[in-house]
Amino acid sequence: MRYLFGEYSFDVDRREVHRGVDVVSVAPQVFDLIDYLIRNRDRVASKDDLIRAIWNGRIVSDAALTTRLNAARIALGDSGEEQRFIKTLPRKGFRFVGAVREELEQVDAAVTDHQQVELQQPDLALPDKPSIAVLQFENMSVDPEQEFFAEGMVEEIITALSRFRSLFVISRNSSFTFKGRAVDIKEVGRRLGVRYVLGGAVRKASGKVRITGQLIDAVTGAHLWADRFERDLTDVFSLQDEVTLAVVSAIQPKMLQTEIAMATRRRPENLTAYDFFLRAIHQYHLTTRESLAEAIKLAHRALELDPGFGSAAALAGDCHASNVALGYANDPQFDCKEAVRLARLALSIDDGDPDTLSRIAVILAGMVGDSEAEIEMADRAVALNPNSWRTWNNRGWVYILAGLPEEAIRSFERAVRTSPVDPLLHMTFFGIGNALLRLSRFDEAIVLFKKALRHNPSFTPAYRGLASAFAHLGRDAEAHEAAGRVLEVDPAFTISAWIAQVPKHSTLFVEGLRKAGLPE
Helix, strand or coil: EEEEECCCEEECCCCCHHHHEEEEEHHHHHHHHHHHHHHHHCEEEHHHHHHHHHHCCCCCCCHHHHHHHHHHHHHHCCCCCCCCCCCCCCCCCCEEEECCEEHHHHHHHHHHHHHHHCCCCCCCCCCCEEEEECCCCEEEECCCHHHHHHHHHHHHHHHHHCCCCCEEECCHHHHHHHHCCCCCCCHHHHHCCEEEECCCCCCCEEEEEEEEEEEEEEECCCEEEEEEEEECCCCCHHHHHHHHHHHHHHHHHHHHHHHHHHHHHHCCCCCCCCHHHHHHHHHHHHHCHHHHHHHHHHHHHHHHHHHCCHHHHHHHHHHHHHHCCCCCCCCHHHHHHHHHHHHHHHHCCCCHHHHHHHHHHHHHHHCCCCHHHHHHHHHHHHHCCCCCHHHHHHHHHHHHHHHCCCHHHHHHHHHHCCCCCCCCCCHHHHHHHHHHHCCHHHHHHHHHHHHHHHHHHHHHHHHHHHHHHHCCCCCCHHHHHHHHHHHHCCCCCCCHHHHHHCCCCCHHHHHHHCCCCCCC
């Protein structure tokens, strides 16, 4: 008998553990411990259970048991913090939570032979953007009908990821060729030419469905993300939508953050247009005056190397527009003109990319002001990719600028739901606070402005929001403190200069700034 989970195979008869093609060295007692937990994975194994099974009931210390558990986790690339395979349930015991598939020895031999033949095929080069394959999720239920549910789940995830034009996604026809086989994730990456592989499992029991997912870097074998979702099995299609959104909202930002981290570590002379674009995104995420200026330079370098890089043009335009909207612009008229020029350039290059469309909609909403056209564009971006934080976030700003704060709040809340760990969440919370302030819901606005600052303490606009909201409530001391933070960061700040930079301002916002004592 052999158990397959993650990138590991656990051969009971040969007492061997393999990670891909590599043999993992495991001490006999550690092997027995893993074996016992896997065989009893449908329940929690208590400390006494393990002592009876591994030590034949002999008295052993807690330290000895902890040492064996740590060794088991290390052998499986697990840890006490991650608990990807072996989970500790405080005061209850331990349980093997990895998705496991069982194979008989004769099947293993056939699979191995098949894989050896396929290994002769050439490896594919990685694309110049994040690339992912989603493998068929394992059906861990006794109900064979759940096989269709598992396939449907994967197809939905592939479709949702495919809406991001910044990703290269392998079709189901290619990724499903590995279905029902023990695979080495690194080999999958080489065979399909992808950097990332998403795998998972589905189990149905007692009216509930549990879905587990794991995102793995196929080049290094490192686990980047893992999570479990458990839902009531009522409406299958709604369940698929809900879990798909949860998975995509976790892995898409995670992949982008990993790509940005790799780009910022590369040597400058090796940069490509896409590397410059990733570096520009990193600076854009910081949303300071200096970082936006750097992002503009990097985005223009990407455009110089690739004049057809529509996303880079849209990002540069977004940075210029942000300078104006956030009050950073030294020459607002220049930034406005550049934002509109770059937005129209991006639109001429690619009018079908949802993220680009949503950026352009915000730029034109702030700089041109044709609300009907911009709302239509923002709505189209959301329709093209309803799984994108950016499309929902930008739709919120378009609706704020159109004077529709209630609908803006609904869009921002959907953005948070779509990407609860997004590095730009401070912008979303600031947007909600801005909309609430326009609705005179000052107490609620303060909560959101503070939330924005917890996510990005250097985000000055949130201090302006706090100063205004506190002043409207007559909380003068707190209003003056927030106003002081504004002047600390920008000593030359004046309300009149800010109004000139931000033509589509809120009257209530400005009134609050005056009450807070900021200089006219």
